[in-house]
Amino acid sequence: MxxxxxxxxxxxxxxxxxxxxxxxxxxxxxxxxxxxxxxxxxxxxxxFYRDEAELAxxxxxxxxxxxxxxxxxxxxxxxxxxxxxxxxxxxxxxxxxxxxxxxxxxxxxxxxxxxxxxxxxxxxxxxxxxxxxxxxxxxxxxxxxxxxxxxxxxxxxxxxxxxxxxxxxxxxxxxxxxxxxxxxxxxxxxxxxxxxxxxxxxxxxxxxxxxxxxxxxxxxxxxxxxxxxxxTKPQHHIEDVAVRAVPLERDGYTHGKLDVRLAFNDASEKHVEILLCDSEGDCVEGEEAVVTATTHACSMEAACVLLWSAEHPWLYHLMIRVHDAAGALQEVVRVRVGFREFCIRDGVMQINGERIVFKGVNRHEFDSDHGRAMDPALFEQDIIALKRANVNAIRTSHYPNSSRLYELADIYGFYVIDETNLETHGSWMKNGACAKDAHTVPGDSEEWLPAVLDRAQSMYERDKNHPCILIWSCGNESCGGRTIYEMSEHFRRVDSTRLVHYEGIFWDRSYPATSDMESQMYTKAADIEAFLKEHRDKPFICCEYTHAMGNSCGGMHKYTELTEREPLYQGGFIWDFGDQAIRRRGRYGEDVFLYGGDFGDRPSDYNFSGNGIFFADRRPTAKLQEVKYNYQNFTLRPSWNGVEIENKSLFSDADDYELRLTLLLDGRKIWETWQQGHHVEPGETKFIDTAIYKMPYLGAGEYVLTASLCLKNEEPWAPAGYEIAFGQAVVVPPENTGASLFDILGCGVAAPAYAALEASGSLRVVQGDINLGVQGAGFSLMFSSAQGNLVSYRHGGRELIEELPQPSFWRAPIDNDYGSGRMADTAQWKLASLYRRCTRIEYSVDGEDFETVNGFFGRRDERRAKRVIVRFTYAFATEPAAACVVSYTAEASGEVGVTMEYETAGMPEMPDFAMIFTLDADYDRIRFYGYGPKENYIDRCCGARLGVYESTAADEVEPYLRPQETGNHCGVRWIEVTDHGGHGIRLAADVPFEASALPYSPHELENARHAYDLPRPQHTYLRASAGMCGVGGDDSWGAPVLAEYTYPNGKRSLSFKMKGI
Structure with a gap:
């Protein structure tokens, strides 16, 4: 060696x-x-400080x-x-x-x-x-x-x-x-x-x-x-401090033992005071000693210690004063101390005697303006943002971070996997395949062993006193072998209070004892469950999962549910915290974010660094609302009779928070109350009678009850009233013939926005050679046999549609689509969305039999009617040949019913099934009743909530590094798109649909490599959909969207009503 x-x-x-x-x-x-x-x-x-004034x-x-x-x-x-x-x-x-x-x-x-x-x-x-x-x-x-x-x-x-x-x-x-x-x-x-x-x-x-x-x-x-x-150093100086603070199980974790070891720069006489103080500065235990050696060790026990955890990060201070033989103060040192126990007991990892679930995130040390030379203020900003998102754990992927990160994790409460600066991925993996050979680093090589152990020792010595660190990690994606096993053994020799982690044993099982836990990356939840049925010898974590590249994080709830039914599965760490993109000034003076390849760097993996639940500038992505929900420590299940609260915390009572109840009628808040004093202990599920059922009859409509737990008091990371958990349900009140609440409170609620208006008047139907015009009170439509489409929809004297309405079966590919090759499998649907031929036009007036239009309407005519239906059949250049039927039903009330139907055998699954209306860009104000506030998808909607939201077309675009599908909302009852004066269009349906309103078409989004490549908006694209497939996120390089969140080829239909406003 x-x-x-x-x-x-x-x-x-x-x-x-x-x-x-x-x-x-x-x-x-x-x-x-x-x-x-x-x-x-x-x-x-x-x-170390000269005195306590400096320390202060x-x-x-x-x-x-x-x-x-x-x-x-x-x-x-x-x-x-x-x-x-x-x-x-x-x-x-x-x-x-x-x-x-x-x-x-x-x-x-x-x-x-x-x-x-x-x-x-x-x-x-x-x-x-x-x-x-x-x-x-x-x-x-x-x-x-x-x-x-x-x-x-x-x-x-x-x-x-x-x-x-x-x-x-x-x-x-x-x-x-x-x-x-x-x-x-x-x-x-x-x-x-x-x-x-x-x-x-x-x-x-x-x-x-x-x-x-x-x-x-x-x-x-x-x-x-x-x-x-x-x-510089004083004459007598502490070179190193080693602190171990553990609760004593024999006393039910009420007493703690503190071991302190000091290393000095010399062996001459010095007087040392060692005091353990609580957060108020009061001394709990202490020792004074005359030291005439280069080392000094002591132990002390303290009664009634408060234990450190992510939920309650109780910290003590170890104050050390060093005096010379004459009594002159040499230096003062303060070390934060957290009493906590972390171990594997009964086969599972436990913190202070309770089974831990890591609700974690991987975090690179990165600043879009400075790279890894981070602005110091961002460390605390990041920690606060993660705390607010219910994250309880951080993996320092894949190297030791600045000491400031661990200091803040101690204070705010995060469980940390501290990772050695080691990754040799490219030496043994080629294009995703394991290709271990003689050049694999470090492998079993004696040549690399000293450097590898030096990295482990350097990290350990610097970080050993931080209570936040529960696990030492031997690095990342460096395959396996004896060298890394020796590193793991080194950690065990120097530290018995923590566990050792290494994911690489998944690829090389020659030294399985390298890791105290089974750790895998991007394994599907169902596969984890299957693995654990056969392998019960170690607890299991995902050191990386839910790959958050671009529009992702679909199906995250599958992993959350698994933690609740499989004790050995103890959570994971999302990949990752923030997009690694570099901010620069663009060609026209705007801020732009650049990714791999934009600097002429080759080879490159381009935008593969854009995997954050936060954008590169620290703004939260829409994915965060899903993360926060999946990571909340309480499950709330509201009903008309009360709220069931399941407390999944380890050490916190629900009484630490306020319960807020909010009742919506058709999306409008009609009642809210705050309650305290609901004790639900950790691990307990309890039903809380909220007395909502005692209210008088409230009238007809859709009722949505939201139950939230909010901070009772201000915390360093959030103000009082900040919501940390919620649950929501559509509730059905019992009918009551008594006075309504609106009569009692005098706060009548407007009729639901999606309700049909009372029919009045009739329609004027004008049949020309080529065009069929339908005119009503304040609106008109025109259907063209030449265009095979609706060509005009005017309301209040204004044209609402700029281009022909389009059936759409495609979405702008998301990063997970690119990675899985999904576009190639479904490419026919892109062609079908771009190109179609109208093969049949039919119309019916007031229930008469449908007449087929053969090139033109055949006769000129004008009459009055109550209802007109025009039906277009479109054929697509697909194999096999596919077709859909789009029908417009004009009512005298002013509503226009739109229906799209499809049924063709032999086609691939459909990314989307939608109609897109192209409006002028002036129509960019959005108001909808559906799930929000941020975009959501069929497999990423747990964290969204039903309500009425307002936005703009521009704000609905999530600025992913590479433009892609964005802005979708599930469970939409109605959506309005208007200009600044309130004029525009409303789509509504009795059966909830999906919708978006964006300044770019799916094809414009797809054609852009960066946000700055997108054209200047000229239109607003209003889309109504029967359902888009999920976004997926098990990984971004091969994993398909889970089958239950896709739409296999088959019969599909979409129906909604359209009206000018």
């Missing part, structure tokens, strides 16, 4: 000499065993940031590095500048590169694992001039994150080298410092042998992307 890791600093200085001049052998970049030189040992991420301010005078503007030169490869630039007398002040932290490619040097599994050099240079690109391997040459405070004796530097590796120099002397892009690298600068100004130089390499270990599905950047800190 090769030598590696963190050499002893004193030995290095003795070996190389105090004034060892710069010399770096670039050949070492190819050596997997060379991953660190002179780097200091990894340690906990605690911050959160600013330590021991630290100084070097973030800001650095001098910079960009070299295409090592041969183009400015020779000797690291020397003290090489003046770099006239170089270009660059921000730190930042990615080199986001600062205008080179280009961002997105690829999923394929290594970015594939097809450019033929290399094997360990080798590195030669021609295109950029090096960032960084220089920072700085001075050290005069009272600092020893000086150190910490790089929070450098991608992918760097060699460091000070005043021309080689300081050290480090790999692992995602954990800190600390060095001692003291031997190389000079009085006054110092020159720090770094060579940042884009690719080294370590790049074979960092093949994550993300943008490939390089540079110093996390902060750089100078720091």
């Amino acid at each position: 090769c030598e590696g890791g963190r050499p002893n600093l004193s030995a290095i200085l003795l070996q190389k000499g105090r004034f060892h001049m710069a010399a770096f052998d670039f050949e070492k970049l190819k050596d997997p065993c060379y991953f660190a030189e002179n780097r200091l040992p990894a340690h906990s991420d605690h911050v 301010r959160g600013v330590s005078s021991f630290y100084r940031t070097l973030g800001g503007i650095w001098h910079f030169a960009y070299a295409r490869n090592t041969e183009h590095i400015p020779q000797g630039f690291e020397a003290a007398d090489y003046d770099c002040r006239d170089w270009e500048t660059i921000r730190v932290p930042a990615h080199i490619q986001m600062e205008g040097h080179g280009a961002p590169h997105y690829t999923n599994t394929t290594y970015p050099w594939d097809g450019h240079e033929s290399i094997v694992p360990g080798e590195i690109p030669v021609r295109d391997n950029p090096v960032g040459c960084y220089v920072k001039y700085f001075a050290v405070p005069e009272d600092w004796e020893r000086v150190y530097i910490s790089f929070g994150g450098v991608d992918a590796a760097f060699a460091l120099f000070l005043n021309g002397h080689f300081v050290g080298y480090s790999e692992d892009s995602c954990t800190p690298a600390d060095f001692d600068l003291t031997p190389y410092l000079v009085a006054g100004e110092n020159k720090l130089a770094a060579m940042v390499f884009r690719y080294t042998s370590a790049s074979w270990l960092e093949d994550q599905d993300f943008w490939r950047f390089s540079g110093i992307y996390r902060d750089v800190l100078l720091y």
Whole structure:
């Protein structure tokens, strides 16, 4: 086995000499065993302060940031590095500048590169694992001039994150080298410092042998992307803090044991105070000790401890004060402490004695403006957004995040899978197929073992004190083998309070003990259930599931239901939090979001980085309403007699929340009340009598009762009254001949908008050679035998339809359609939606027999009538030949009934069955009674609720990275599309239908690669549908929509009424 890791600093200085001049052998970049030189040992991420006043301010005078503007030169490869630039007398002040932290490619040097599994050099240079690109391997040459405070004796530097590796120099002397892009690298600068100004130089390499270990599905950047800190230490300093806080099962989890281990920089005498304080600052337990060694350990027990969980993240503070022998304060350290137990008991994972269900999300550290050099404010913004969405767990896919993420997860309450910076996907998987061979990394190779273990150790040491971390992950998609098994064993040796995770054993079962749980990706819920019937030895999680690429997340409820009936299935982590897209200024000055390939980067996986439940700018997608519902901890089942509440929380009573009841009549709120004091304990289901049934008769109409649980008090992540769970049902009140509620309250409700208007007057029917005109009070229609269609619908003197109404069987393909190849299977329906031939026209007046129009209407005539029906038969260029019949029924009341019928054998399943009316773009105001507020689909409507909503055509378009089907609403009773003056059209039906109103047609959406490719809106496309197939989302590269959410070929019909308003 090769030598590696963190050499002893004193030995290095003795070996190389105090004034060892710069010399770096670039050949070492190819050596997997060379991953660190002179780097200091990894340690906990605690911050130390001079006194408690500094701690209270959160600013330590021991630290100084070097973030800001650095001098910079960009070299295409090592041969183009400015020779000797690291020397003290090489003046770099006239170089270009660059921000730190930042990615080199986001600062205008080179280009961002997105690829999923394929290594970015594939097809450019033929290399094997360990080798590195030669021609295109950029090096960032960084220089920072700085001075050290005069009272600092020893000086150190910490790089929070450098991608992918760097060699460091000070005043021309080689300081050290480090790999692992995602954990800190600390060095001692003291031997190389000079009085006054110092020159720090770094060579940042884009690719080294370590790049074979960092093949994550993300943008490939390089540079110093996390902060750089100078720091000094007091005479007596805590180098490392290790804290373990566990509840004691023997006392029913009411007592806790705290183990503390401190590592010091010297063995001289020091006085140490160790105090455990509660959230109010009151001391719970403590110890004082005189320490004359480099380590000190202590244990203490505390009574009546409050346990940490995602539901109740109770935190204590461990206060540590270090004094010298004379009593002078040296430093103050505070570490957050959470008492919690996490283990496998009785075959299932438990948190504090209760079966846990992970309601999780994978989260890349990504900012659309800065890449992984994230705006610090976004960390808390993300955490709050996830808390509001009922998410309780985060997987740090696929590398350790900034310490700030774990700090916030401790405070707000999230269960975290902390993942080692390891992914070698492209070394063993080719085009989706497992192709493990001798070049699989790391496999069983001794060569890669030291670097792999170093990454695990660096993550563990930094993050070990965070109670939020329940599971150490050995990385992602790196196949299997002994090397990763050794990593898992390392985690077990150093930490018995957490479990170890690794999904790769699914692909390589040679070391099944690598993972304490069965972990799979994108396995269908039914297949998980089948697997667990045969394999009961481990609990099961989906470390990735519900692939949220574009318009997705269909069928998520299948997984939620499985957690409730299969104890071994303990949840999963959605892929993923947010779209990884880069914001740039567009050609016309607008903000645009770019994805893979847009920077000329090849190979690329294009928009495959757009998988978020949030958009790249952190706006929530419509998918979030489904996620929030599936992840809620309470199920509410309202009825006319009350509400059944099922409490799926582990530690929260329903009485922690307020119960809000809202009653709608035909979509309009007519009654609301707030109630408290309903105790439903964790795991309990209880029926709550809400006394709604005692109300007087309310009158005819559709009643919808919504029950919500809302925050009783303000929380750090949401205000009082914020809804955390809801249930809704259409309810039927008992009939009552007494006074109605409207009479009592004096709040009469308008008649349902979808009700037929009272018939009045008659129709004037004008039959010409080519056209049949129908005119009524304030409206008119014209049917053309030449066009074979309705060509005019006027109301109030205005033309409402700009183009011929179209039967539509196609939708703009969503990303899941592209991935599954569904378009090829159903392509005939696109042709049928674009092209058709009218083969038959029939009409009937006042119930007379239908007359067939043979080219023209045959005679000129004018008469009065109550009803006119015109029927068109359309044939499509399909195989076999398909046809549909569209009928228009004009009534004297002003309503126009529209019916579309289809029945043809032998055709593929139908993506949609709809009629589309093309209106002028001025008609862009939307009001509907159906499921909303956000778009929803037959397999993604659990989180939608029935009501009356208002929107605009533009706002109905979800800005997916690649334009696709959007804006659908299920269960629509009626929809109105109007201009700013309220004039427009209403569609309504007794049987709920699906509808949308968008500024783009399905074909315009399909033809655009980006939102900025869409044409300037000229129309509003009003669509009524008998049902579109679901969106799916088990994965986005092959999984079809579940059969129950598709429409196999067969008889279909659509019926609604249309009226101008």
